[in-house]
Amino acid sequence: MQIASLEIANLRIVEQLCIEPGPGLNFIQGPNGAGKTSVLEAIYLAGRGRTFRHSDAGPLIRKGADATSVIVQFSNENTGALSRLGVRREKSRLTCRLNGKDIKKRSILAETLPLQWMGSQPQLLLGLGPEVRRRFIDLALFHVEPTYLDAMTAFQRALRQRNAALRRGPAAAVRHWHVPFDSAAAVMDRRRAALIESLLPRVRNLLERWSVEFDLAWRYRRGWGNDIALKDLLNRKVDQDLRVGYTSSGPQRAELELIADGASAEKSLSRGQQKLLVLALNLGVMDMITEAKGVAPVLLVDDLAAELDAENRARLIAELEQRHAQIFLTRMEGRALAPNKPSTVFHVEHGHLAVEV
Template identity: 40%
Template structure:
């Protein structure tokens, strides 16, 4: 799995780019602001329907252009390839997959799983629970087919209960609690199972990068572990009505990442944070591969940032060992011949133009 072809139109300074990436490692070099990170952004946009760098369309689209367009062909084994494309303008987005319109971005995500490692992913350790829930749910979504319908079911019931708490009769909020409870229990089970699997998989990716550090993952489901969720909902009705929203549940879940029982962000340097987060993301990619037989596309932006030569080499070896398609950016790469497999392809970006280096 991966992209056989990639076409980019009017994304930041990439006016017109067409390339055929390798099925394994693709190294993209270029000066700062040349457009190499934008190339990774394009792949992410194709697989997720959004950017990992901005939420503002005017920053994504090339100056003077009306729309951003990214197209590609996804390798599909014996089936050949699947065309995929997305276009976004000020009026919204339109995506197609396999010759038909895509109804939800989840369809794109399932067809082209992407995982990104950037210098800013330390937020996974330092920022609030939302980032770690997103990390957790990426993994569950891609390995548990039941996750998405249960999450949609939960969000729908949660919206209805919250609306009833704010303006409906007392009985209206209570009426949505059985549905909310059933979906919450299902989500909790899927998340807990996934964290157990990820915890078991992590040392194989962490140890080669940082050694045998006592890193722990602890999943907290968003309400008391000693109480059934239906009882929690009943006990908190008055408080929830006063607040106008449901205060406990899977939408308040947390995944704590610790080192020796203390928050990992407080125990390691910024460079070590990057390596730890990279290990977590690579473990996710490896677990996805193990459980589904497919590979996600890895996007590694600015591989040398905040890493010494030894840790950069370790990270690149781990990326290559997954045998997944990977796009790796660097300002320059005198180490490429030593660290990258012979099958790797190298591209150079200059002023928004991309050329393959042979």
């Protein structure tokens, strides 16, 4: 994917900002608080219909404005399609238009403008609970397997309905959902296991190439025992689930454990090593999406330089440059992340493009 132009209005500190990004690496450069992350957030808003920041970061809409809007024009090198996507975020409403037509589903945004994003605290992917890793895998599958969303939607519905039945009873109403729950769960489990079996060896190869000094292993737990059919387990657990009021087994309990040198990666690795691991996970997914779709997603990386030494920074820049992908990186100053190939730099100050001196 290639974004040819990006127009941002009233997003956090940014009042109005228009850029024409180049192919390859695009650096968004500026001091603290200049609005660098906000530029990535604008692209993310266009591709996902929401922000990546926690609500603690305050409102996305610029103080004093009624709405944030982002317009991106981009092309898909595989299909040749040119698209114009406009997203407008009002306080309690999101409007999206693709080539002049209203679109109602965020999944269409994500399908049209595939993005891979690595935020400024990538270690959270390892340090938070299983849900963030499930979401990471499911999002990768959304892009790699066109039918995965159907299975996930069917599963979410069966889970919601079974949980509602657990709160209301009786047991027969709970059992009613076991067939759709079980069949959607089987699809999810198969796809997740296959994705992980393809992704993690790639991640290990990347880490080897970067000469990291730890050995990566992983364990995927599907959310119910390996030696039991989910349908039987659900039936057996009806009484217990009725007591607690939720469904205690299934793909909603799956976990991807990442292990470095025999212990959990979150505990055994330094912050910098964790960052390398998460970057390798993101690049592995990005490469799988590229192979599946015939076109690389746009990659957004916030503050790559932080917590990495000069050698790793140089290695990673070279790694990114190998891909035929459009990549947006924020950086404080040029020395921190120096490209080897031609790249594009946008200087941002106080939410505006600064004139180069």
